[in-house]
Amino acid sequence: MKVTADRSRCMAAGHCAISAPDVFDHGEDGLVVVLDAEPGEERRREVEVAEDLCPSRAIAILRTAAVAASSDAAAPETAPAD
Numbered sequence: 001m002k003v004t005a006d007r008s009r010c011m012a013a014g015h016c017a018i019s020a021p022d023v024f025d026h027g028e029d030g031l032v033v034v035l036d037a038e039p040g041e042e043r044r045r046e047v048e049v050a051e052d053l054c055p056s057r058a059i060a061i062l063r064t065a066a067v068a069a070s071s072d073a074a075a076p077e078t079a080p081a082d
């Protein structure tokens, strides 16, 4: 899984760092900092909680299957081999 946090949306509420302290922290400005942009699956539940609790919707989880599906959709069709 890949995780992003949009600092321009962050309002420094702090829920993410409490919910997933190995993945999120705060910078000196109080805004979110991503510590681990590709956390393992064992962190999924806590990252999903952080995403759900973020009041500014600044956190996004890029789900691998969705990324793969969009890549497949963007791939050009190829002719079958003779």
Ligand code: SF4
Pocket: 005, 009, 010, 011, 012, 013, 014, 015, 016, 017, 031, 032, 053, 054, 055, 056, 057, 058, 059
């Ligand atoms: S929960 Fe959302 S608003 Fe709060 S610090 Fe984290 S990213 Fe920022």
